[in-house]
Amino acid sequence: MTNATIAAAFEQIADLLEYQGGNVFRVRAYRNAARTVEGLVEPVASVRTDPERRLTDLDGIGADLAGKIETLLDTGRLPLLEKLEHEVPAVVFDLMRVPGLGPKKVKALVDALGIASLADLETACQDGKVRGIKGFGAKTEASILDNLAFARDPERARLLWEEAEQIARGLIDWLRECPETVRAEAAGSLRRGRETVGDLDILVESGDPVPVMQRLVDWPETDEVLLRGETKTSVRGPRGLRIDLRVVAQESFGAALQYFTGSKEHNVRLRTRARDRGLSINEYGVFRLADGGGGASGPSLAGETEPEVYEAVGLPWIPPELREGRDEIELASEGRLPQLVTLADIRGDLHMHTTATDGEDTLAEMVRAARARGLAYVAITDHGKRVTMAHGLDRTRLLRQWDAVDRLNESLAADGEPPIVVLKGIEVDILEKGGLDLPDEVLARADWVVASLHYGQNQPRDRITARIVEAIENPHVSVIGHPTGRLINRRPPYDVDIEAMIEAAARTGTFLEINANPWRLDLDDRHAAAAKAAGVKIVISTDAHSTRGLDVMRCGVLQARRAGLEKGDVANTRTLAGLQKLMKQ
Numbered sequence: 001m002t003n004a005t006i007a008a009a010f011e012q013i014a015d016l017l018e019y020q021g022g023n024v025f026r027v028r029a030y031r032n033a034a035r036t037v038e039g040l041v042e043p044v045a046s047v048r049t050d051p052e053r054r055l056t057d058l059d060g061i062g063a064d065l066a067g068k069i070e071t072l073l074d075t076g077r078l079p080l081l082e083k084l085e086h087e088v089p090a091v092v093f094d095l096m097r098v099p100g101l102g103p104k105k106v107k108a109l110v111d112a113l114g115i116a117s118l119a120d121l122e123t124a125c126q127d128g129k130v131r132g133i134k135g136f137g138a139k140t141e142a143s144i145l146d147n148l149a150f151a152r153d154p155e156r157a158r159l160l161w162e163e164a165e166q167i168a169r170g171l172i173d174w175l176r177e178c179p180e181t182v183r184a185e186a187a188g189s190l191r192r193g194r195e196t197v198g199d200l201d202i203l204v205e206s207g208d209p210v211p212v213m214q215r216l217v218d219w220p221e222t223d224e225v226l227l228r229g230e231t232k233t234s235v236r237g238p239r240g241l242r243i244d245l246r247v248v249a250q251e252s253f254g255a256a257l258q259y260f261t262g263s264k265e266h267n268v269r270l271r272t273r274a275r276d277r278g279l280s281i282n283e284y285g286v287f288r289l290a291d292g293g294g295g296a297s298g299p300s301l302a303g304e305t306e307p308e309v310y311e312a313v314g315l316p317w318i319p320p321e322l323r324e325g326r327d328e329i330e331l332a333s334e335g336r337l338p339q340l341v342t343l344a345d346i347r348g349d350l351h352m353h354t355t356a357t358d359g360e361d362t363l364a365e366m367v368r369a370a371r372a373r374g375l376a377y378v379a380i381t382d383h384g385k386r387v388t389m390a391h392g393l394d395r396t397r398l399l400r401q402w403d404a405v406d407r408l409n410e411s412l413a414a415d416g417e418p419p420i421v422v423l424k425g426i427e428v429d430i431l432e433k434g435g436l437d438l439p440d441e442v443l444a445r446a447d448w449v450v451a452s453l454h455y456g457q458n459q460p461r462d463r464i465t466a467r468i469v470e471a472i473e474n475p476h477v478s479v480i481g482h483p484t485g486r487l488i489n490r491r492p493p494y495d496v497d498i499e500a501m502i503e504a505a506a507r508t509g510t511f512l513e514i515n516a517n518p519w520r521l522d523l524d525d526r527h528a529a530a531a532k533a534a535g536v537k538i539v540i541s542t543d544a545h546s547t548r549g550l551d552v553m554r555c556g557v558l559q560a561r562r563a564g565l566e567k568g569d570v571a572n573t574r575t576l577a578g579l580q581k582l583m584k585q
């Protein structure tokens with residue numbers, strides 16, 4: 001029974017009492033107790049077993065609450081909570097999972113509209129009935145609709161990295177405007193560049209936590225304050241995202257950044273390494289272990305910066321994207337950490353669409369936007385004709401587009417701006433029955449061919465794999481686009497034998513794509529690492545459908561970094577001549 005579980009039980013009692021219209025002081029007592037328990041550094045069980053102390057020594061814990069903690073510790077259950085859970089209709093628990101709906105609002109919804117399910121709530125919002133209830137309004141109604149997905153499935157409500165990063169950037173700018181803020185950084189899975197982010201961990205260095213934490217509470221995007229402690233404040237921000245802000249002193253900032261960046265697995269291994277050296281690492285710093293291996297003691301040996309924390313255990317600094325507890329500590333200790341590819345290394349973008357199919361911007365607009373982003377070459381890869389939904393190109397329209405590319409290249413060469421070369425490309429469709437939707441004699445005239453599978457995604461593994469391997473073996477195919485077809489949070493990957501795909505790509509010199517679209521990001525980190533190990537070169541492409549879409553390249557680069565890819569592993573870090581030399585044939 002962890003502190004967090006005990007705290008959650010008390011929070012739930014407080015919620016249910018409040019729902020029932022219980023005594024406000026009693027409700028507050030449970031909330032305070034929850035906060036005390038959650039804020040304890042040591043397990044509450046160890047307070048109980050310590051002969052020198054009592055549970056009632058803890059802030060806000062009287063004899064009654066101390067008894068409840070003991071019951072929870074002994075039995076894992078609490079009769080009061082079970083009684084309340086029995087008395088309150090089940091829908092209340094569902095409704096309270098909607099960010100922004102506390103017990104009082106839930107009660108108002110149930111009383112006024114007889115809401116009996118999340119589906120009822122959705123219908124009532126859509127019909128505009130919720131805004132009419134006292135204490136609600138059109139804005140609350142809209143935010144309930146936005147947040148319903150979260151209540152239905154918290155796992156699926158993890159935000160895409162790019163969405164979370166935008167929220168974090170806005171918040172960090174806001175916190176930096178606070179005069180007491182010295183430094184502010186995001187830690188956690190956001191900093192590690194994970195595909196999705198469940199909550200935000202923000203760290204601020206300051207000698208004066210109170211105004212910094214107040215600044216978070218005052219943030220216009222803060223929906224709900226979940227917890228206020230001495231150095232930690234938690235709120236519910238936009239999209240139901242939980243945000244934990246911790247304010248730390250200068251001497252601990254690096255240690256805290258390391259600690260809260262995680263991952264858990266990485267930190268466990270790092271602590272083991274520290275222990276082997278008679279050291280202890282925590283969020284405050286690096287300490288010498290007391291004799292006999294007990295707790296930490298003495299002054300902190302390191303902690304102001306992250307590199308010095310790693311140095312204290314004999315390691316170079318490890319990039320956050322690699323901190324997943326795989327082999328990074330071993331690689332670091334052997335001096336074999338990869339020099340990860342960076343956004344600045346990328347010279348070309350080899351997958352994008354225009355108004356000729358389902359893009360929003362014209363050929364010329366896309367190319368100028370790419371040039372403005374410093375790229376030296378792009379491939380225009382509109383859809384082949386099979387993708388009828390996108391008005392895919394047949395042979396005639398494709399050849400006409402390539403004529404336009406020729407003319408554009410001439411005018412680009414003549415206009416005195418930094419040079420950019422446009423490659424004649426196509427995103428050819430890997431057909432359900434096998435084969436591609438444009439004939440080889442057309443593909444032979446292309447500079448760059450992306451082959452992607454858009455239809456027949458439910459076929460069995462051997463069929464899908466055979467279609468893709470056949471495309472890889474086509475001498476004109478340069479790269480396989482979005483090789484697993486997944487859409488994060490929306491659609492699982494199709495059932496393809498990735499090893500067979502990688503083996504065929506290695507054998508034929510075909511590239512595999514990391515699609516930088518934040519919904520896609522396939523190949524993922526593990527698969528891209530496997531491709532690298534097999535000697536397959538990766539292409540990171542945006543698959544942009546608008547000029548704005550070109551900006552997601554950084555998401556693809558992040559995925560490549562998580563895979564441990566170096567500049568040399570990524571084909572579009574080469575010059576155009578270098579890329580063409582790498583291509584098959």
Ligand SMILES: [Zn+2]
Nearest residue numbers: 427452481482
């Ligand atoms: Zn596609």
Ligand SMILES: [Zn+2]
Nearest residue numbers: 351353427543
């Ligand atoms: Zn595409």
